[in-house]
Amino acid sequence: MVIRLKKLLTVLACAVLAITLLACGMGVVMAIDTRTDDYVPIRQLDPEKPMVALTFDDGPYGPVTKRIVKALQEVGGRATFFVVGSRIEGREESIRMIADAGCEFGNHTYDHVNLRSRGSTSISEQLKKTDEALEKVVGRRTTVLRPPGGTYSKNLSTLTDLPIVLWTIDTMDWSHQNCARSVKRVLDNVHDGDIILMHDLFLPTAEAAEKVIVALTEQGYQLVTVSELLAYRDSVDGILVKNDG
Ligand SMILES: [Zn+2]
Numbered sequence: 001m002v003i004r005l006k007k008l009l010t011v012l013a014c015a016v017l018a019i020t021l022l023a024c025g026m027g028v029v030m031a032i033d034t035r036t037d038d039y040v041p042i043r044q045l046d047p048e049k050p051m052v053a054l055t056f057d058d059g060p061y062g063p064v065t066k067r068i069v070k071a072l073q074e075v076g077g078r079a080t081f082f083v084v085g086s087r088i089e090g091r092e093e094s095i096r097m098i099a100d101a102g103c104e105f106g107n108h109t110y111d112h113v114n115l116r117s118r119g120s121t122s123i124s125e126q127l128k129k130t131d132e133a134l135e136k137v138v139g140r141r142t143t144v145l146r147p148p149g150g151t152y153s154k155n156l157s158t159l160t161d162l163p164i165v166l167w168t169i170d171t172m173d174w175s176h177q178n179c180a181r182s183v184k185r186v187l188d189n190v191h192d193g194d195i196i197l198m199h200d201l202f203l204p205t206a207e208a209a210e211k212v213i214v215a216l217t218e219q220g221y222q223l224v225t226v227s228e229l230l231a232y233r234d235s236v237d238g239i240l241v242k243n244d245g
Contacts, residue, residue: 041102042231043078043224050192051222053229054079054209055167057108057146058174059200060087060094067206069097071213077223078103080165081200082146085110085130092137099138104225107131107142107162115147115156123159144226157241164240165226167197173205182208187215195226195238 045051054072059065060083072079081098083105088095098105109115110129118126131141145162157164169189171182182205186196196212198205216223229236236242 042228043102045222045224045228045232047232049220049222051224051229051232052190052192052216053195053224053226054198054212055082055106055146055165055195055226056080056198056200056205056209057082057148058084058087058112060091060098061201062091062094064200064203064206065091065094066097068200068209068213069094069101069103071210072103072223073101075213075217075223077213077217078225078228079223080104080106080144080226082106082108082144082165083130083134083142084108084112085126085133086112088130088133088137095134095137099140104144104227105134105138105140105142106144106146106165106226108146109148112148114149114151116151116153120155120159123156127160152240157243161243163226163230163243165195166238166240167195168238169194169196171196171198171205171208173202173208174199177202177204179204179207179211183211183215186212190216190221192221193229193233193236195229195236 056065056068056079059081065081068079078101081103083095107127107130109126111126113126115123127145135141143162144165145160146165147156150166152164169186171185173182182198198209213223230239230242
């Protein structure tokens with residue numbers, strides 16, 4: 001009798017677990033990040049609809065970063081922020097806003113260094129220090145990496161498990177700091193699967209991002225993180241190393 005009861009309880013427990021898993025799966029697809037054992041939420045997206053990954057480098061910088069995050073939240077979009085580790089302390093509010101909006105953190109080194117000019121130990125240190133600074137604020141690590149200036153040495157992929165991400169559309173916002181030019185650059189060139197490079201350091205970039213976020217959403221684009229793009233597309237241009245484990 002005791003054995004039967006035990007069996008029944010086990011069956012019941014399995015059924016409850018199965019129903020729970022099914023219910024969770026219907027809402028959000030979760031991918032386990034094996035590098036950190038953290039969960040990286042990958043949303044349920046429509047693979048038939050176009051996707052674009054907006055990416056912002058060199059921040060955070062409150063007056064710009066916060067405007068971009070707000071604009072994304074208004075349309076239910078997400079983006080990837082390639083943060084500079086040394087800029088995290090003192091700008092915790094921006095970091096928390098990025099995390100709360102479900103956006104992704106990318107590693108852009110601690111001191112924005114040219115990785116081609118650094119040895120292995122220094123590179124590893126730069127990446128680790130950025131993760132430590134981020135973890136202190138939001139308990140998360142970066143999940144993608146972009147080398148500053150897009151410069152890297154051949155051995156970079158041996159020093160990290162993260163996907164190494166470049167871009168397919170460069171707005172050159174840092175150079176011209178002109179809202180209209182950044183917007184035009186994106187809207188004239190955008191296609192499904194693009195990774196767009198901007199910098200959340202300049203006010204004209206905040207304005208451009210606000211316009212681009214609205215325009216792309218109106219055109220039917222899903223605004224996604226780089227990791228979401230990698231999860232939903234078999235091949236993604238602008239990715240140097242996929243490192244998908
Ligand atoms: Zn940079």
